[in-house]
Amino acid sequence: xxxxxxxxxxxxxxxxxxxxxxxxxxxxxxxxxxxxxxxxxxxxxxxxxxxxxxxxxxxxxxxxxxxxxxxxxxxxxxxxxxxxxxxxxxxxxxxxxxxxxxxxxxxxxxxxxxxxxxxxxxxxxxxxxxxxxxxxxxxxxxxxxxxxxxxxxx
Amino acid sequence: xxxxxxxxxxxxxxxxxxxxxxxxxxxxxxxxxxxxxxxxxxxxxxxxxxxxxxxxxxxxxxxxxxxxxxxxxxxxxxxxxxxxxxxxxxxxxxxxxxxxxxxxxxxxxxxxxxxxxxxxxxxxxxxxxxxxxxxxxxxxxxxxxxxxxxxxxx
DNA sequence: GGGAATCAGTTGCAGATTGCAACTGAGAAT
DNA sequence: ATTCTCAGTTGCAATCTGCAACTGATTCCC
Numbered sequence: 001x002x003x004x005x006x007x008x009x010x011x012x013x014x015x016x017x018x019x020x021x022x023x024x025x026x027x028x029x030x031x032x033x034x035x036x037x038x039x040x041x042x043x044x045x046x047x048x049x050x051x052x053x054x055x056x057x058x059x060x061x062x063x064x065x066x067x068x069x070x071x072x073x074x075x076x077x078x079x080x081x082x083x084x085x086x087x088x089x090x091x092x093x094x095x096x097x098x099x100x101x102x103x104x105x106x107x108x109x110x111x112x113x114x115x116x117x118x119x120x121x122x123x124x125x126x127x128x129x130x131x132x133x134x135x136x137x138x139x140x141x142x143x144x145x146x147x148x149x150x151x152x153x154x
Numbered sequence: 155x156x157x158x159x160x161x162x163x164x165x166x167x168x169x170x171x172x173x174x175x176x177x178x179x180x181x182x183x184x185x186x187x188x189x190x191x192x193x194x195x196x197x198x199x200x201x202x203x204x205x206x207x208x209x210x211x212x213x214x215x216x217x218x219x220x221x222x223x224x225x226x227x228x229x230x231x232x233x234x235x236x237x238x239x240x241x242x243x244x245x246x247x248x249x250x251x252x253x254x255x256x257x258x259x260x261x262x263x264x265x266x267x268x269x270x271x272x273x274x275x276x277x278x279x280x281x282x283x284x285x286x287x288x289x290x291x292x293x294x295x296x297x298x299x300x301x302x303x304x305x306x307x308x
Numbered sequence: 309g310g311g312a313a314t315c316a317g318t319t320g321c322a323g324a325t326t327g328c329a330a331c332t333g334a335g336a337a338t
Numbered sequence: 339a340t341t342c343t344c345a346g347t348t349g350c351a352a353t354c355t356g357c358a359a360c361t362g363a364t365t366c367c368c
Contacts, residue, residue, distance in 0.1 A: 015268075021185070038300065042315080053358095055317085056356070080364045094295075095285060099250040101170050102249075103170075104173045104174030114302060115302050116300070116302075119287045119288075123307060124288050125306070126286060129285075131249060134280075136290040139280065141245060145272055146192065181325090198343080208327095208346070211346090232344085234334065236346095
């Protein structure tokens with residue numbers, strides 16, 4: 001699964017990882033999102049639970065809103081309060097968060113983290129995030145290969 | 155899929171996302187890893203293809219090695235050269251990279267990125283990274299719920 | 309109605325991090 | 339012997355981060 005060097009520069013411009021990191025790649029962004037996924041909505045909640053500096057939090061929330069990952073909704077019943085909610089774009093980051101979490105669980109903390117995401121119907125934990133083929137079968141690394149898009153069939 | 159506030163502080167200590175970000179959460183780390191996944195191995199390759207400052211690259215590579223994500227292997231045939239290779243721990247980050255890439259592709263760049271990861275046998279692209287149940291069935295957000303670990307069955 | 313508390317920030321400032329450009333030093337190529 | 343390549347390091351300016359204190363608009367409580 002290796003490429004030659006010539007294609008790399010072109011690749012950087014095309015690759016969406018760089019683009020994604022512009023939105024969510026800053027120091028606290030992932031932890032803010034993790035909080036949001038677990039239901040945090042308000043400035044003071046994020047601040048006190050994450051222990052992040054207030055100016056940084058203010059800045060990161062603004063940037064996440066700017067990038068359409070969170071939306072800022074003033075609370076009509078209390079005009080001081082503002083709710084930050086995940087947009088659909090933000091909710092779609094769940095696989096990223098879960099992959100990262102499972103990796104950390106496996107290789108660093110060892111300790112299984114809490115809470116656990118389960119299938120609401122069966123109450124069984126979700127499967128580990130893994131690379132799968134179009135039919136949902138898990139693929140090992142040996143079964144994978146990088147292919148230039150132009151070489152794809154129809 | 156929401157939690158009460160009291161458990162959040164405890165959660166931060168337990169959650170492995172924070173731990174994972176200690177290893178790979180810095181500005182350039184993901185892009186370095188992306189390069190490594192596509193076969194980059196040498197300092198000058200990373201530097202020229204990513205356009206990263208040399209001192210920062212030096213520092214990031216050292217930290218990734220320190221964290222066991224890359225391993226540093228002096229080349230026996232040319233004693234100037236050093237190869238940086240993904241360890242098993244590093245290779246296990248593939249789901250994170252792919253999730254992030256697919257997200258960027260869907261929500262930001264729109265343009266499908268290159269190269270494509272395919273099943274070597276069938277030459278068909280891998281499936282999108284998604285949350286699945288233990289049997290491999292894709293789960294929608296409505297089917298998901300956060301559960302305290304203590305409430306899990308057996 | 310008046311004072312205290314809460315919420316979502318902003319400001320000032322010190323220290324850490326990043327980025328650029330130039331330099332180094334070992335080894336390889338000619 | 340000289341030049342070139344590789345993997346860094348160094349010095350310095352600019353940016354970013356983090357802490358603590360402050361603001362300004364509500365809302366709560368009596």
